Amino acid sequence: MKPSNTQRNTYMDRSIVLFFVITFFVTAAVFAFKYVNYIPCEIIDFDINAKNYRVGEIIRFKDKTKGAFKREWDFGDSSKTRSGLSPFHTFENPGQYNIKLKINGQCEGIKTIIIKEKVFILDSTKLANFKAPASIKVGEVLRLKDNTKDAHKWEWRFGETARVNSIKKNPQYIYESPGLKTITLIVNDDNRYATRKKIKVLPSNKKVNAPKKRIRRPKESSSTIKYAPKDAIKNEPKTEFRAPDIKDSNFASKIMAVSNKKASAKDFSKYLCDNLQLQMTARGKRTTFIEFCEKIKGKRIKIKELEIFRNKKNNCIEYITIQYSKTGLF
Template sequence: MKASASISSIIDPSVFISLAIAATISLATLGYRFYHFEPCREIEISVKQGLLYVGEIIQFKAIGHSVGGELEWNFGTDEYFSKTGTVVNHTFNQIGRYEVILTANNNCKTYKTIYVQEAPPVVDENLVAWFSGPEMAEVGAPVSFEDTTEGASEWKWWFGENNFVDATSRKATYTFETPGKKKVRLLVNGNRVGEKMIEVYAPKAPSRPAPAPKRKSSIQVPERTILEPIQPQIEDESPAEKIFPEISTQRMKAILNGIVEGSSSVTEFIPYLCAGEHMDINYNGRVMSLSELNAELRDVKKIRRIKNLDVKVSRNPNNNCIISMTIILEEKGFPFF
C-alpha cells in the first residue's frame, strides 16, 4: 500500500502564495494605522460669559485642539457646520436649552449646555429719564431722589404706594409707609420715563432704656400695711425682629451639588430666605420658583460634570435674610471615543 501523499503535494502551491500576500497586506495596513493613530485630546468649548440672547451672534471656540484638524459643530438644531478653524459663530432663532456638540476628526466629542433667552427690548435713550436714589429704604424714614436727565423742565414722581403723583420737582423726598418691593417711576417733560426698584424694610424694634436708679429719700417714712396686693404693671414690649441664620457660599454650593446628585433638596434654603418657600430664584438667566429650580437641577444628566458653579446673594442688613439669589451652573461632558 502506498504511503500517504504529503500536504504540499495535495494543496496547490498558489494557495500558500495567496495566504502570504494577504497576511503581508494586513500587517502593512495595521502598521500604517498604528503609526498614524492619534489619541483623543481633551477639548473645551469656550463661549462668552453672561446671558445669551435670541438673534445674537455668539462665538464658540475650541480650546486644546491642534490647528489643522477637522471640526464638526452641532448646535442642537438642524444646522451642521464642518470647519477646520477652531472659532465659529452661530445665531439661535428661538429661546431654550441647547446641547452644543463638538466632534474632532470624526472621533472625539465634547459637550456644552447653553441657555438662550429672549433678547431685552431695545431702549431709545432719548426717551429714558435718568435719576439717582437709594437701593433700600426703611419704613418711616425719609429718602431722597434726584433727576439727572439733561434738558428736563417738568417732573412727575410716583413711589409705588398709590396711583397719585407724589412730587413734581427735580429733587423729591418721600417717606414709605409699608415694607416690600416698590417701583419708583419718574416722568420727565411728559415723554421720558425712568424706573427703579427698591426694597423697603420694616424698622427694628427700639430698645427700651434701662430705668434710672432710685434716689434715697433723706426723710424716713414709716412703712404702711398694704391691705390689697398691687397688681404688677404690664409693660408693652414689641417683639424683637427675627434674625435669620448665616449660610456660607460653600454650604450653598454643597446643597446645589446635593440636589443634582439627589441627596439634597431646595427646602434646605428656606430657613435663610426672606420670602421663604415663595421666593423666586434666578437660575442661568431665568427666574423660577424653588420647585422649578429643584426639577431643573435634577434634570442635569448624570454623565456630565459640573464645570463651574457660582452663587450670588443679596441680604437684608437688618435681619440677615436672603433677599435675592442668582445661580450660574455650567456643565461639562465626558469626551468618549
C-alpha cells in the first residue's frame, strides 16, 4: 500500500526540522568553543629576563597570557620559531630585535629587545711582550726582542713618527732627536693587545764644531747706498708651514668638548692640517677622526689614555690612539 501525500509531507517536514536542529547545535558548539577560548590581542603578555642582554648570554622568555594553550615564539633573528611556556634563547649578533609571541594561532604580541656587544675580556697571555731600556742616547742603536707567545706578525712604532717603523720580530732603531718617546708593539694585527713603554732619549755627547770662515767685506764709502741684489731677493728662504702646538691635555679637553656638543671635528683642522679623515685607533678599533667625533657626540665619556703622533717637519698630527669609556647619555 503506497503512503499518501499527507504522510510524505509529514516525513519531509520532520527531516528538515531535524537538519536545522542538528545544524543549530553544531554551530552553537563551535561558537561556544571559540567564545570560551577567545583571548583579546591587547592582553597578550610575556616577560623577558636575563642578567645581561648581550651577545651569547642566555635569555629566558615566559608567557603570562591567561587562557593560552598554544604558543609560537619568533625571536626576530632568523632562527627557528619555538613553542612552549618558557623557552630560552641566545643571540649571536648585537642589535635590536622584535620578539613576537603568537597565542592560540590568533593574536600576536610584540616586544623589542636591544642586545649589546659581548663584553671583551682581556687575555693577558696575548699581550705584546718585550723589554726596553729606561734610556738611550741619540745615535745609539736600540735593539729590541719580542717575547710574545704565538706571535707571527709585528708592528713597531718608536715614537718619532706616526708610521710603522719596523715589521720585524727583533728590530733595531736609531733615534734622531732627544726627548721622552713611546715604543708601541702590536702583534697579529690586534690593537687590543698592544703594549706601550716609555723610553728617555738623551742628547748625544758628540759635538761637531764647524770651522769658522772669515768673511771679507769690501770697503765702501759712507755715501754708498746699499741695496739687496735682485737674485738675493728671489732666493730668500720661504717660510715652511708648521701646525700650531697643542698639549695632549688640551687636545683631550677639546675631545671632551665634542662629546658635550660644544665643539666639532672642524675645530681640530689646524692641528690635523685639514685632514679630518685622519686614520686613528679608538678603543682598539681603527676609524677616522671625523667618524670618531660623530660617534662620541652627545655621550658622556672618560678618556683613559691618549697618544698623539706628530710629523717632525710640519708638526701636523698624523695618528691618534685613544682609550675611553662611556659613562652614559646626556
